[in-house]
Amino acid sequence: MDTTRTAEFERERGRLQRLAYRMLGSISEAEDVVQDAWLRWTRAGAEVVDPAAWLVRVTTRLCLDRLRAAKAERAAYKGPWLPEPLIEPMVEDPVERAEDVSVAFLLALERLSPLERAVFLLREAFDEDYAAIAQALGRSEPAVRQLAARAKAHVREGRPRFAVDRAQAERLAIAFLTASSSGDASALSAMLAQDAVLVSDGGGKRVAALRVLAGSDDIIHFFQSVAWRNGPAMARTKGCRLARINGLPGVVLELDDGPQTIALELDDEGRISAIYIVRNPEKLGHVAAG
Template sequence: MDAALTDAFEASRPRLTRLAYRMLGSVSEAEDAVQDAWLRWSRAGAGVDDPAAWLVRATTRLCIDRLRAAKAERAAYRGPWLPEPLIEPLVEPATDAVERAEEVSIAFLLALERLSPLERAVFLLHDVFDQDYAQVAETLERSEAAVRQLASRARSHVQDARPRFTVDRDKAMKLAAAFAAASATADAKALSELLAEDAIMVSDGGGKRTAALRVLVGRDDIIGLFQGLLWRHGEMGVQGLEMVRINGGPGLLLRLHDGPETLAFEPGEDGRIAAIYVMRNPDKLRHLTHQLRDGG
């Protein structure tokens, strides 16, 4: 393999991975899509004038194909579907615009799930990755007019998912820590003080681990679940806990008796928790194995 081709691909790999994750909502599938793009690049890259643009086009099209193929599987998914958690250490958020927390938040990715594969591609390429409509039209082999229409339709679906306010990062992490302490013993009073009255909780077990099969809505509904778990199983046996950023926001990475689990929190405007996203599906936690092992 020509070294120049390898260097060109590696220079684009981080951007391609970010795009693929936002398209697919899956770390592992994003990595597979980028690997497929690499295979195509290894065969066709020698005659390409603009490697970065070519690789974005190839990756986008591969992701669209994957989304279309997964349509039936997503429709038959057992219980609520959540994206694979994107775990980062507690460092300052990246300054690159495509790394802003609101553009990788779980609420944002769930909003993208409501879009068709083409709408999702147009929205991400234009509104998140700052490509002009001509570039997007070339990538998707559509007219500029069609692309503009797709973008407008996509925006109408995702605009409500963008945060209307910002929460201090340290305060957000303290909120997550307080929730961990209160939920360990299902302290109803402490949980009540931490949760917004209309808070929601979404659990994804994928039918492979126990999880709520509906979205819990309201403070009382969520507290009732934790009290029920305590009554049935006693105090939650947490063998390891790490404070992390999950999809740009505060979160917990847990090791429990039946495997790993992540909790991502969406702070509300009133300083309480507005949403909790719990990932228990083992298929979506495989990429976290090394973090659990290294973090103890």
């Protein structure tokens, strides 16, 4: 493999990683897919005219293969499923655009068929034209347009509409962590939207809520119960740092039983409309509280 071809691949690596993560909802699997794409690239001949298009096509098909193979595993997943958390520093300009990696957006993608997901991402997130997408997926252009329209209708409501600046994000994350740790009903009530939801993913590997909690009263009772059973969470915390998690304000914790991430989504009034907690250790191998 000469340096020119290596450089061609490296120019596309970040884009391929972003595509694979959005397709699979897993950082580790995305890295594996990109590595597989690299191995195929090393075996590809000089007949590849457009390296970028070729690599996108290979990466997409590798992701589709994984999604189809994992269908039964996803169906048997214990409790709510969340994507592996994508963690960035709490900065004003995150590397990943919040609307493209938010948990709500990735959950909306999860409800699509693998082909719909591929078409939607290639068209909406990576600005590929329909002819290129049809070639990548081995489908006709009219079929691809139909898949795109159907997927867009399903995903339209999945993107976050309200950006949070760094200072507001830090204040919110600290206030929420303090209130939830102690089960402070008054403080939690003040910051939660009435119709807020809490999704906690333990994957059957660690204790977590086995259903989506709906409504502020249900969520407050949950945190009160946890504090009553285990004591304040902060007393059990070995490490903690603020971070953007899938573009949302959040915290990364190191607890007695392992790491945990919490991401917070806001409504137009600045109240917390959704809480996403990942506790499944299989999704947290890349996480350190610091």
